[in-house]
Amino acid sequence: MQQTFISTIKQALGRSQGSKPAEDLFTTEPSEHEKIVLTQIQQRTSAQHNANMSRLREVTGPLYVNLHEHSSLEETAEAIAALIKEKSPEWGTEKHVCRWDHPLINQLKLESLPELSGIPIHTTPIFDVTDQARPIPSSQKEQFRAQVEQSFIGITSADYCVAATATLALRSRPGQSRSVSLVPSIHVAVVKEKKLLSTLEELYTLLKWDPAERKEGLTNNLSLISGPSKTGDIELIMVHGAHGPRELHLFIIGEEQ
Amino acid sequence: MKHTPPVTLFVQCIIDTIYPDVAEAMVKVLEDLNIQVSCPTSQTCCGQPAFNSGHRQVAKAAACKFIDLFEEAEIIISPSGSCVNMVRHHYPELFADDPEMQKRAIKVGAKTYEFTQYLVDVLQAEDVGARFARKVTYHASCHLNRFLGVDRQPRALLSHIREMELIEMKDADRCCGFGGTFAVKYSDISEAILKEKVDNILQTGAEVVTGCDMGCLMNIQGMLSRINASVEVKHIAQLLAER
Amino acid sequence: MAGIDSEKYKQNAHKAIADPVLQSALTSLQGRLGPATKKLYNTLPEGQELRKIAHQYRRKAIDNLDVLLETLAENIRSHGGQVHFAPSAEDAVEICVRIALENHVRTVVKGKSMVTEEIGLNDGLEQAGIEVTETDLGEYIIQLAGERPTHIVAPAIHKTREQIGELFTEKLGTPYTDDPPTLTQDARRALREKFLTADMGISGCNLACAETGHITTVSNEGNIRMATTLPKLHVAVMGMERIVANLEEQQAILRLMSMGAASQQIGGYVSYVGGPAAPGHSDGPEQFHLIIVDNGRSKILADETFREMLCCIRCGACLNICPVYGKIGGHSYGSAYSGPVGAVVTPLLFGINDASDLCSGESLCGACRQACPLEINLPRMLLALRSKLSEGDPSWQVKPARNQERWLFRCWQFVNGNRTLYNLFYAVARKAQKILPTQDGMIRKLPYPFNGWTSQRNMQPLAPKTFMQRWQEKQEGKK
Numbered sequence A: 001m002q003q004t005f006i007s008t009i010k011q012a013l014g015r016s017q018g019s020k021p022a023e024d025l026f027t028t029e030p031s032e033h034e035k036i037v038l039t040q041i042q043q044r045t046s047a048q049h050n051a052n053m054s055r056l057r058e059v060t061g062p063l064y065v066n067l068h069e070h071s072s073l074e075e076t077a078e079a080i081a082a083l084i085k086e087k088s089p090e091w092g093t094e095k096h097v098c099r100w101d102h103p104l105i106n107q108l109k110l111e112s113l114p115e116l117s118g119i120p121i122h123t124t125p126i127f128d129v130t131d132q133a134r135p136i137p138s139s140q141k142e143q144f145r146a147q148v149e150q151s152f153i154g155i156t157s158a159d160y161c162v163a164a165t166a167t168l169a170l171r172s173r174p175g176q177s178r179s180v181s182l183v184p185s186i187h188v189a190v191v192k193e194k195k196l197l198s199t200l201e202e203l204y205t206l207l208k209w210d211p212a213e214r215k216e217g218l219t220n221n222l223s224l225i226s227g228p229s230k231t232g233d234i235e236l237i238m239v240h241g242a243h244g245p246r247e248l249h250l251f252i253i254g255e256e257q
Numbered sequence B: 001m002k003h004t005p006p007v008t009l010f011v012q013c014i015i016d017t018i019y020p021d022v023a024e025a026m027v028k029v030l031e032d033l034n035i036q037v038s039c040p041t042s043q044t045c046c047g048q049p050a051f052n053s054g055h056r057q058v059a060k061a062a063a064c065k066f067i068d069l070f071e072e073a074e075i076i077i078s079p080s081g082s083c084v085n086m087v088r089h090h091y092p093e094l095f096a097d098d099p100e101m102q103k104r105a106i107k108v109g110a111k112t113y114e115f116t117q118y119l120v121d122v123l124q125a126e127d128v129g130a131r132f133a134r135k136v137t138y139h140a141s142c143h144l145n146r147f148l149g150v151d152r153q154p155r156a157l158l159s160h161i162r163e164m165e166l167i168e169m170k171d172a173d174r175c176c177g178f179g180g181t182f183a184v185k186y187s188d189i190s191e192a193i194l195k196e197k198v199d200n201i202l203q204t205g206a207e208v209v210t211g212c213d214m215g216c217l218m219n220i221q222g223m224l225s226r227i228n229a230s231v232e233v234k235h236i237a238q239l240l241a242e243r
Numbered sequence C: 001m002a003g004i005d006s007e008k009y010k011q012n013a014h015k016a017i018a019d020p021v022l023q024s025a026l027t028s029l030q031g032r033l034g035p036a037t038k039k040l041y042n043t044l045p046e047g048q049e050l051r052k053i054a055h056q057y058r059r060k061a062i063d064n065l066d067v068l069l070e071t072l073a074e075n076i077r078s079h080g081g082q083v084h085f086a087p088s089a090e091d092a093v094e095i096c097v098r099i100a101l102e103n104h105v106r107t108v109v110k111g112k113s114m115v116t117e118e119i120g121l122n123d124g125l126e127q128a129g130i131e132v133t134e135t136d137l138g139e140y141i142i143q144l145a146g147e148r149p150t151h152i153v154a155p156a157i158h159k160t161r162e163q164i165g166e167l168f169t170e171k172l173g174t175p176y177t178d179d180p181p182t183l184t185q186d187a188r189r190a191l192r193e194k195f196l197t198a199d200m201g202i203s204g205c206n207l208a209c210a211e212t213g214h215i216t217t218v219s220n221e222g223n224i225r226m227a228t229t230l231p232k233l234h235v236a237v238m239g240m241e242r243i244v245a246n247l248e249e250q251q252a253i254l255r256l257m258s259m260g261a262a263s264q265q266i267g268g269y270v271s272y273v274g275g276p277a278a279p280g281h282s283d284g285p286e287q288f289h290l291i292i293v294d295n296g297r298s299k300i301l302a303d304e305t306f307r308e309m310l311c312c313i314r315c316g317a318c319l320n321i322c323p324v325y326g327k328i329g330g331h332s333y334g335s336a337y338s339g340p341v342g343a344v345v346t347p348l349l350f351g352i353n354d355a356s357d358l359c360s361g362e363s364l365c366g367a368c369r370q371a372c373p374l375e376i377n378l379p380r381m382l383l384a385l386r387s388k389l390s391e392g393d394p395s396w397q398v399k400p401a402r403n404q405e406r407w408l409f410r411c412w413q414f415v416n417g418n419r420t421l422y423n424l425f426y427a428v429a430r431k432a433q434k435i436l437p438t439q440d441g442m443i444r445k446l447p448y449p450f451n452g453w454t455s456q457r458n459m460q461p462l463a464p465k466t467f468m469q470r471w472q473e474k475q476e477g478k479k
């Protein structure tokens, strides 16, 4: 089928009459402009960092993102704990929390906070896939799925945060489940300040040209999230929490002096 | 003033047959600027109604006639944005498969100007000495504004008319619902759009509504008259000719 | 194939204009989105120039569709996804139903997608005994009401909160309310159930990226992420033209699309899907299928006059500014595609003769082109469609329509070709107009076929002398 389908297209494009495909469709080298963008990201001064931070402060409000700034992991963990205590679950009455298995989130050591004792915190399982012959028991996946459904708060990190649009870039990796940022009513994202980029253009330039990023690729799922779930489908009146999270709390951890 | 070339009038058919005063006013403005005006009196319609309805062969015949008639002119001036758009942009399209005619069409198109465009862009005349002590609102016709990109020019001319108060209407650049044969074939839709325009005009409290395209103005006048509104309709040339 | 119902354009438009609820919804929609989008274009760091550049990107993609689609398919397969090619609407529906049946799917959750409306996918699945739930709130509302979308992006804009309240009470059994947040919450609860239990999720594709091998979906509600993350199967359906070559081009277009669609810098959720969940990942679908649909697009591709239309990204910005859409709403167009984009795309996909009123029922004001993030020249293509209708075109199976009009224009051509005849014609008309009824010197009623003009308008009568006569007399006087 593919062959006839594509040959119909070729015919429509007049390929047999000598029209040739363009040769520069897939860029293989960054343009001069993109090179500048890349150096800009690498050699970011603290003044530029501050400018990004103030930009982020400006845009989060109108986008209904709750911005929290803290200068240490401990402070951040305390603030998240306070949020977990303060908010109530949307479905049911029990408080469950789910989170990524991610270095930054692990360092928060939420499980060891006394004020959260009694609140189950479910961590995304990491499966051993070294043995290809042994498939992951689907029961493990299902168990975690049930825990995510139970959770009213999901805690993730993000690869980057774009200041101009408050956009978080999340990729799917082992331990970094997609549903944690999606199914719970409240999404908490924790990002180090140095992960701040200024524009979407910077983000795309990195994803496209940074050697490490190129190597990993976009993965099978990349989500760019800018604000909580919203809809204007009833008389154009903006309502938050259509299907995804009703609230998005963004925690930025500044560099410790 | 440096040498200003003589201009040849290209008079929109509805101005020729229904609103000749508009063309008279344009001639007065031009002559007051010491411009020599000529007018080939065998001219007829440029073919736009046929073209917009898809009858390209019919439009082509009109285009051939126009090109033959106006080819020798140095400068062609028309008091209608949509007719100029027809000549400048659609004539060359009509002769897509006739390079010889297309060349001629492009040449004629390049020297065809809408009246206010010529005054402001070419002659740099924004003040033509007009005086008009009334409240006026301006409708920015679609073909003029979007297809020819002429908006600053009529506004500049209006802003220099002495004693005139210009009141901006809401959505001045929104379509009035004319659309040529559309207004007749889809009159319900046309009138619904027109009604919004008329409401916006009435809201300004202006005594006169003006513009650069008699098609739109005829449409607006039609409804204003039907509802017995006292707002008068005048082509911009008529305002510029007032002393 | 899902049919169209565009023959009643005039009647439906008439009804729509007389519907005060719809009128106020349309006014509010256009009042908010139209100007907001325009303002955003001015904030582009690259300047308005980016719109022209993005148009070129799209055009280049369309001109190289063969290479791009093959690259996309290859890359998606390398991520473990499956790619299907569907020449017709029927093929696409059949492939999707087959995937569903093979996997014992009983329930489907769907994200908003224009192409699935175009091909009538829901009907096909339902006929196979599968329950399909639209999950975009607007689509959900109209699915419950059994109606068609009235706007590409805001499908239920024609319904008031009171009507939605009554609908929910009737269909969902929730207590009546007209409070939008509460109504949204009611739908959220009902749909959460569906998401958590559905066997298959269906999405469209806003714009695929060939070099990376991903489809992209954009939503603000998060419903598409839900539908493509939670069920075991994800089937994406894309019109074959919704693709660009590389990430940098896609970035620019996605931003412009967000501005056009919802007056945003970027959509709330932009998701890239390249395949099923990778090994070791704790969630995501086990299977990912992409169905690439032609359904008449290759015919548009082959015609240089209309190829530009394939650049369209279905953002709906042209609807938010169009004076005609602003009065007649989406239902009048009788097709999933309404507004200016529908006026061009519906005839091209479903038949020019069958949708002839769609080609002709516009004032050609050009606002759509100005509002389109890619500055697609819709007025030019409307004019081209009209010429096909008036003169016929076997390559598009168009029979010349409007014979009476053609005959009139032929006569007109004859008269217009000769000034003496022209003068004679107007001299007769000037005499004839005397018998027409007037109001303060204006004609109140014109005869057929011009009577449409005077239903709510008067007409200035012909002047006693044409300007040409006056000019001639003046010249003679000078001598």
Ligand code: SF4
Binding pocket: C260, C311, C312, C313, C314, C315, C316, C317, C318, C319, C340, C341, C371, C372, C373, C374, C375, C376, C378
């Ligand atoms: S024509 Fe332009 S504005 Fe209209 S839907 Fe397509 S891309 Fe959007």
